[in-house]
Structure formats: C-alpha cells, structure tokens
Amino acid sequence: MHPPKVTRRSRSKYVAVFAVVAVIVLVLDQGTKAWAKQALSGGNIIEVIPHALRFVLVHNPGASLGFGSGHTWIISVLAIVACVLLAFASAQTDSHEWAVMLGAAFGGAAGNLIDRVAYAQYGLDGRVVDFIDYGWSVGNVADIFLTLAGIGVVALVLRGVAFRSGRDGRKAIMGDEPDGEDTDGDVSGHDEPVVMPRQASQPGEYADGARRDVEPHVESRVAHADNAGTANKDSEVNGQGSEAR
Numbered sequence: 173m174h175p176p177k178v179t180r181r182s183r184s185k186y187v188a189v190f191a192v193v194a195v196i197v198l199v200l201d202q203g204t205k206a207w208a209k210q211a212l213s214g215g216n217i218i219e220v221i222p223h224a225l226r227f228v229l230v231h232n233p234g235a236s237l238g239f240g241s242g243h244t245w246i247i248s249v250l251a252i253v254a255c256v257l258l259a260f261a262s263a264q265t266d267s268h269e270w271a272v273m274l275g276a277a278f279g280g281a282a283g284n285l286i287d288r289v290a291y292a293q294y295g296l297d298g299r300v301v302d303f304i305d306y307g308w309s310v311g312n313v314a315d316i317f318l319t320l321a322g323i324g325v326v327a328l329v330l331r332g333v334a335f336r337s338g339r340d341g342r343k344a345i346m347g348d349e350p351d352g353e354d355t356d357g358d359v360s361g362h363d364e365p366v367v368m369p370r371q372a373s374q375p376g377e378y379a380d381g382a383r384r385d386v387e388p389h390v391e392s393r394v395a396h397a398d399n400a401g402t403a404n405k406d407s408e409v410n411g412q413g414s415e416a417r
Contacts, residue, residue: 189271190262190278197279200313208303208312211362223307231291231299244288248296251285254377269328270335277321283314296348 212218213231217225233244259277263269284300291298302310328335 183266186265186268186271187262190259191408193272193275194279195241197314197317198277198283198286201279201283201312201317204313205301205303212303225307226305227303227316228305228310230302230337232302232310233297235346243297244297244299247407248288248298251281251288254281255285265335266337267328267333267335269324269333273321273328276317276324278313279319280316280318283317284312284374345415388393 188380207375208227208229212227215229219230255278258274262271262274262278265274270298274327287300291301300314301311302312302315304311304313304316
C-alpha cells in the first residue's frame with residue numbers, strides 16, 4: 173500500500189516539527205547560558221561529578237568544543253550558511269526523524285551564532301558562552317545538540333531512512349499497490365467489460381471481423397476447385413441412380 177501523495181501543504185507539518193525542535197533547543201541553550209552568566213560569574217565553579225564534570229564560565233571565541241578559536245568571523249559565516257541550508261532542507265524532507273535532527277542542528281548552530289552576534293565587537297567576532305567543563309574541553313547545551321544531531325544523521329543514513337520520497341511524491345512499502353488500484357491503472361470495482369473475440373463467419377475473414385485481401389487469381393482457383401468438387405458429386409449421384417434402375 174502506498175501512502176498518500178506528499179503535497180506542499182502536507183509537508184508543512186515536517187517544517188513545524190523542525191521549528192518546534194529548533195525553538196526548544198534555542199530556549200534550553202539561551203536559558204542555561206543566562207543561568208551560567210549569573211551563577212558562575214566571578215570565577216564560581218560548581219562541581220557536578222568530581223574530577224569528571226563541572227560548571228565553569230568560559231567565553232569561547234572558537235567553534236564547538238573550542239575548535240578554531242583564531243577564526244571567529246569565519247566560523248560565524250559558516251554558521252549562517254549552515255542555518256540557511258538547514259532551514260531549506262527542512263522544507264524538502266517528509267520524514268519526522270529527519271525533521272527532528274535538522275531542528276536540533278539548527279537550534280545548536282543558531283544558539284552559538286546568537287552569542288557571536290550579541291557579544292561581537294567588530295561584526296561577527298563575538299565569543300560563545302561555554303560552561304560545561306568535561307575536563308578535556310568546555311562546551312554548552314548548543315554543542316550537545318549539535319553532537320546529538322550529527323550522531324542521529326549518521327544513524328538515519330545507516331538505517332536507510334529516506335530523507336524525501338521519490339519524484340512522484342510516493343513511498344513504496346513492501347512493493348504493494350494502493351488499495352483500489354491495479355498495477356495497470358484500472359480502479360478495482362470499475363473494470364472494463366471483457367469482450368470475447370467472435371469466430372470468423374466467412375472465408376477470408378479474421379476472427380475480429382476484418383476482411384483480408386485475397387488476390388483475384390487465388391479467389392478464382394478456389395472457386396474453380398469448388399465448382400469441380402460440386403460437379404464430381406453430381407456425377408456420382410447420377411451414376412448411383414443409373415445403377416439403381
């Protein structure tokens with residue numbers, strides 16, 4: 173059975189899923205950053221797991237997990253491009269799972285981009301608020317969702333989850349045909365009447381009633397043979413009658 177054809181209107185629900193996930197990630201990211209700036213200011217440190225995880229306020233000029241700290245504006249431009257591409261991709265997919273991953277990635281990228289714009293001195297050179305210290309790097313909630321989105325995308329690819337249906341807007345499931353529809357396009361319950369071929373009724377006629385062209389000399393030979401056969405039958409009948417007398 174095929175699912176209904178995906179239209180622009182039906183695809184809007186996947187955009188809605190993308191938007192909801194992106195907003196949730198943004199709220200969590202900006203909310204935790206606001207808390208960190210207030211609770212961890214002045215050098216305060218909160219030990220979560222001794223020698224493994226703690227909260228400490230850091231302003232990071234680089235990318236997620238501290239990479240690329242010397243190229244802040246380049247990272248900002250790449251983040252803008254990534255957000256645009258993710259938003260465009262959300263309007264193309266018809267998979268809830270892909271919409272969730274795209275929304276998580278967008279929320280993470282946009283969350284750090286907001287920091288770069290809000291705390292910038294010269295355009296896009298602002299520093300990102302990080303506060304989750306793993307011991308080997310410091311990150312934030314946006315980084316967590318970016319990482320989860322990357323892992324989720326890999327998992328979807330490995331599972332073979334389609335990003336978008338085929339060109340005709342349909343997904344084939346187990347090779348079945350839609351209910352009420354045959355492979356030749358006829359709708360069940362409305363089949364055309366079956367017309368049986370009729371038998372040829374005359375020599376030189378096909379079963380479909382069409383006449384076939386016969387050359388004149390062939391027709392004359394057939395007629396001569398028929399006349400000869402009739403004459404032979406008549407002579408035999410006359411001979412039998414004479415003997416009977």
